[in-house]
Amino acid sequence: MDDQFAFRDELPSITSQPVWRVLAVDDDADFQRATAFALSEFELLGGRIELIQAFSCREASMLLAKHHDIALVLLDVVMETEDAGLRLIKALREVIGNRETRVVMLTGEPGLAPAHEVMRDYDINDYWTKSELSAERLHTVLTAAVRGYAQLRAVATARRGLQMIVESSNALFCSKSPRELSTKILSEITSLLDLQTEGIACVRADEGSATAEPNARIVSASGRFFDCIDANLDALQPQVAAAVRQCLQAQQTLRLSDCTVLFFQRFQAGSDYACYIDSARALDDTQLELLKVFSASISRGLYNVALFSRLEEMAYQDDLLKIPNRNALIRMLDMTLKSEAKDQRVLVLIDIDNFSGANTAFGTGYGDFILGLVAKKLRDAFTHEVLIARVRDDLFAILGPQAQVKAAEVVALFRRHKRPYELGQVHSLSSVTMHLADFTGSASVALQDALLTLKQAKRLGHDQRGVYDPLL
The missing domain is CATH 3.30.70.270 (Reverse transcriptase/Diguanylate cyclase domain)
Known part of the structure; x- marks a missing residue:
């Protein structure tokens, strides 16, 4: 791979502003209003805060089960019962299985949940009394918590992605034809990047087409590109075909403003391949690194397919007439x-x-x-x-x-x-x-x-x- 899979920014990449979800769990309406006011115009780590409010632990449990991208929970200890907040933490960590969301415990009655014991026995990240939590301090607490959440999410995403790549390698290596392999590639990329299956196409360059205008045939596709399978590149939308041709001509993976086009050179894959990924939302750094690692597996799979095809040809094709033997x-x-x-x-x-x-x-x-x-x-x-x-x-x-x-x-x-x-x-x-x-x-x-x-x-x-x- 190395240089062939270096991501190149041909156009400005998408810089959509991240959104950090914060769940405030408190049955005190006045405190909820004060929190909403303090965070109304607060920007954090290049993104904005989206505040979600719950007035009971039961309501909070439902929200946490539904939304897996909540960065921080501001949690009052005393809700329906004196230990409702503590039970919610256990449910979040042990039942829902969410280890990335940061939890800041808040209390108006410190004696009910001593800080030392709570920090020792529960997976929380910070503990404050409400009287100590000024707007300025709240901003500081949020910044530290969200930064930790972002780092943990990146690590978790990388771990899951690497595990997925390892598990998918066997499927890729067992493929016996370009069509079969490219179909698996589409499925694995969709899962790896959590993309919709509407915008991925895999094409193979014709032999000897290393020209200014490379010719290519669509080997596999999903969603809106599905009807283009087996057609030439012109069957795709003009901007899609142009991006693929640019990738094949440049002999390099491209990261454009609205898509990523992976390139697999014939030295590793048997033929020049390009895989178009419609990435209307920006891919983060972790996803881009996972794509690079996955590209190595794809290249080995394509090489195996090329080798298998050649062995199949040698075993079952007449050398002189190029018909079955x-x-x-x-x-x-x-x-x-x-x-x-x-x-x-x-x-x-x-x-x-x-x-x-x-x-x-x-x-x-x-x-x-x-x-x-x-x-x-x-x-x-x-x-x-x-x-x-x-x-x-x-x-x-x-x-x-x-x-x-x-x-x-x-x-x-x-x-x-x-x-x-x-x-x-x-x-x-x-x-x-x-x-x-x-x-x-x-x-x-x-x-x-x-x-x-x-x-x-x-x-x-x-x-x-x-x-x-x-x-x-």
């Missing part, structure tokens, strides 16, 4: 034989007659051209429901619905008017058809039986059409 055929055939759709599926093998002779006469370059021609015509002729694979040499397989895959029509793809074939020196194709409804064995055995049927058919000459018969 024998391994891919066996895998799909095995899935088909185990599915309910088996009875509606058919396997057709086609073999170019006298291909070895043409290869010898005209060279391997000509032979590769012929194989490419066959592969292209087959790919163009069928939908994604049909698997086209090269089994070996000049032997191809077509696996799909029997309504679409018919040997006679496959061979007809290569015929031209008044000419038997469009394959140069290769004059004919032989084929065999296996209706999977007639077969009960494994995928490997099915392919072997189909190959044996094709071999038997070719003994009769060129341009043969065989059909697998389980009784033979």
Whole structure:
């Protein structure tokens, strides 16, 4: 990561004023009015005070359970009962589980709750008698309490964020495709930053697009961007697309005025990626640091996906023709034989007659051209429901619905008017058809039986059409 993940302020970042919530719990209406007056125009640590008032411990309990971002509680000891305030502290810490909110205990009768014992036995942060608490001192007490709250919140947020990152790492590393990984990235960032799922998109730059205007495709998106998945970058709103292009072109994570765009370089991720995060509210320093740490996990996940994709390609793709190979055929055939759709599926093998002779006469370059021609015509002729694979040499397989895959029509793809074939020196194709409804064995055995049927058919000459018969 290092320099590649340094956050760069291209435009002034959002500086929305923080709001510090203070809960005053007291059944004395006069004291509540005096507190409200003292805090009415008080600014604290660059933010304003939002005062919430409760006139009973029961009311305060409900407010504390509802609002988890109260920075400070000004709490009278004596409310409904002589120890109501002390019981509220225990509920806040032990029942609600809030350890960050600061508590300042206030009393008009010090003898009912001696300061030494209260400070020793309860998790409170300060203790004052009401007669000592002037407006100036109240401001001092609030400043110290809110500063402590802000620091504790930052530590708690960082701890939760790091724990979340650790827990999410396994999910990221188990991903096997860019789509699967990017979907998980969106979910994890949403949780990490406590964002709405309306404004996140993950895009991958096209290979070789390190140009002034990078091209990219949207791999995954949420909310208002969801319909843009698989489209190019122009499908996004102009300002969003511009921010992503700026990130890809600068090869650096950007923190703009209304968004953050994470950058993942191809050296670490296999391809250049950018993740757009709509951050209409300002991200604090802790969240930005968590994003940097999370970026490292994302990079490793993207690298693993790139490595897995490459291994998958090597294992299941034909190097010459860039179509599925024998391994891919066996895998799909095995899935088909185990599915309910088996009875509606058919396997057709086609073999170019006298291909070895043409290869010898005209060279391997000509032979590769012929194989490419066959592969292209087959790919163009069928939908994604049909698997086209090269089994070996000049032997191809077509696996799909029997309504679409018919040997006679496959061979007809290569015929031209008044000419038997469009394959140069290769004059004919032989084929065999296996209706999977007639077969009960494994995928490997099915392919072997189909190959044996094709071999038997070719003994009769060129341009043969065989059909697998389980009784033979």
